[in-house]
Amino acid sequence: MTDRAGVLDVLNDDQRRAATHQGGPLLILAGAGTGKTGTLVARAAWLRQQGMQASRILLLTFTRRAADDMLARAQAPDSSSAERIFGGTFHAVAHRIIRAHAEAFALPPEFTVIDPADAADVMDTLREANGLVGTTAGRRTPRAATCAEIYSRCVSTSTHLADVVATAYPWCAPFTMQLAGLFTGFVTYKRRHGLVDFDDLLLLWRAALADAAAGPALRSLFDAVLVDEYQDVNAIQAEIVRLLRPDGEGLTCVGDDAQAIYAFRGADPAHLRELGASYANLSVVRLSRNYRSNRGVLGLANVIRPQFDGLELALTAERGDGHLPQLVRCHDEATQAREICARILADHESGVRLQDQAVLVRAANHSDLLEIELSARGIPYVKYGGLRFTEAAHVKDFIAAARVVANQADDLAWFRLLRLHEGIGPVLARRIIETLRIADPQPFGRWLDAEGALPQRPASTVGPTVRQLIVAAELGSTGERATAIRAALHDPLTARYADAAVRFADLERLADAAADSPSLHDALVQLALDPPVSASDLAGRPRVDDDFVVISTMHSAKGLEWPVVHVPQLVDGAVPSDMALTTPAGLEEEQRLFYVAVTRARDRLYLYAPLRMHHHRFAADDRHSYAQLTRFLDDTALSRCEVTHAAPPRPALRPIAPLAADVDRDLASLWTT
C-alpha cells in the first residue's frame, strides 16, 4: 500500500502547495520535467487523507499509459472498487458511462465503437453518392481519411465547415458543398448502423451532463475531478469538465500551455488560458523547478518556450550544468544519418545504453534514411508513432471478422470481410450485403441463400469462411471465439498475403490478448480506443537484454524522457512542417512541438540541420538548393548551443563505367556466337 505521508514528504514547496490546495478550482501550471505526475498522485493521496472516498475521485487523462501510470502509483493494485480511483482517458470514461446506459442514449446495446480508420471507410462508401469521387475539374477530391479529419475538426472545435476548410484545408474549398452533404450522410449512416465514433463518445457524455435529469446524477458521482494535460482538451472536453464541476469546487487541472501540440485534433491551449475567466476564484500554482534536464538543455528550452501573458514560466535547473546542446550542421541528409549513428555509437561506447537514446522526428518518414543507416551498421532500433499495428491489413481483416461475429448488422465489417476473398470486389460485396439485410437483424440466418446466389468461384472461397464464423458466434468463451475467428481466416489470408505465416502469428497474439476480455465487444472497444503500437506490445515487455535505440515522433514522445536525445531535420519545411504553416497558429504550434522535443533530454541534446535537401518540396525548381535552418533557431537560441559542422561526405567513387562495359561484354557472349 502506498505510504501516503511519504508521498507528500518528497514534494518541494510548490508541489506540496498544489497537492494540499483547499477550496476552489486549481490550475497547476507544470513546466516540462517538474514532477507533474508525482504532484497529481500526491494530490489524490491527500484528498483521500482528507476523507474522500477513492471511487469518488475522477482522473481524466489523454493516453491510456498516463492513466495506468498514475492509477498504479496512487493505489494498491488489489484494492477494492470503493478503494479505486475512477480513472481513464476521456474517451474510455465516456465509453464506460455510455455502454452502461446505452438505451438512455437511444443506442443499441451492441453498438460498435469505430476508430478513425473505420470512419474513413464509412466516408469512402458514401463519397460517390456525394460527388466526391475521382478528379473533378482537374482537382483531385479529398481522400476519405481527409474527409473524416475535416468532419472531426468541425465537431471537436464546434466550428462551421466553411471556416475549417478555409483555414486548415484550403485545397478542399471547391468541395465544401459536397462535404456538407457527405457529413449529413455520415451521421445518418452511423445512427442507422449503431456506430459510435470517437467524437460521438465525447458528444454523448457532454449531452448527458447537460441534460436536466441525467446531469445532476452523473455530476454527483464525483467529489473531485483531476484533469491531466489540460492544454490538450478540445471544446467538447473543456465543456465536459465545466459541466462536471460547474462552480469549480473540487476541480484540479494540470497542464502547460507551452506544450499544446494537438490542435489538429481540435485541442486549443486557449481553454487552459481561459480557465481564469471561467472560474473567478481560480488558484494557479506554478511548478518550474525542473528535475529532468541539465542547465545547458534548459538554457535553450527557456528561450524557445513561448510565453503567454499571465502564464509566464521559466524552468530552473535542479540538476547540474552539464553539456550545452550541440547543433550539428550537416552537409546533407545522408551526412546527418551518419552523424547520428556516429554519436549513438560513441555514447554507447562510453556506457550509455541504446535504449537511453532517442531520435525524435516531426514526421514518421523523416527517419527513413536514418533507419537504413542504422540497419546497415547493425544498430537495433524500435520505432514509435507512425503506423499502428491495428492499421496493418491482416489485423484489420481479423477485426472485421470479429466485428461481424459481435454485431451481425455491422455492414462496414461485412464489406471488408467479403472483399478479402478472391473474386469478390466492391460490387459483389455490396450485393451480398443487400441480400443479407433482408433478414436484418440476423444476417447469418440468410447466409446460405446469399452464398447460393453467388458465382461458383467466389462462393467456394467466401462460403467456408462465413460458415466457420457462424459456428464461432455460437461458442461460449471470448477466447474460443477469437481462436475460431482466426482459424476461419486461415485460407483467405494465405491466398492473399505472401507472408501469411508471419501475419497469422500476429493474429495468434491478438486472439490471445482478446481472450482476457469478458466479451468480444469489450475486446474490440479496447482495440479501438487503445491500439497496441506493435505486435510485441501484445506479447508483453521486451526481454531485459534487448537493447535498442528509440525512434519516436515528437508527438508520441510527450511525457517521456531520455538521457540522450537526437533531433534531426531542423530545416524549414520539415521542422516546422510546411503542412502546418497555412496559419500563424500553425507556426506557434510547431514551436511548442519543438519545445516538447528539446525538453525530453536529460543529459545530452543533439540537434541536426542538414544544409542541403534533395527532392524537397521547396526545392522543386532547384533540386540542389540550400535549405534554411529552422526559424526556431534564431541568434538567441543559437547562442545557447555549441555549433559544429559535420564532415563532408566521402568523395564520390570514380565512375565505374569501364567495369560495367566489361560485364556487359561478358554477358553478350551468352547470346552471340
Added chain:
DNA sequence: GGTAACTGGGTTTTT
C-alpha cells in the same frame, strides 16, 4: 459486367 493487376503521383502529427 465485374475483378485483378499494374502504373504513376502524392504522402504530418493521433485519442
Added chain:
DNA sequence: CCCAGTTACC
C-alpha cells in the same frame, strides 16, 4: 504506402 485510373482477363 494509398488512391485513381487503365488495361487485361473471366
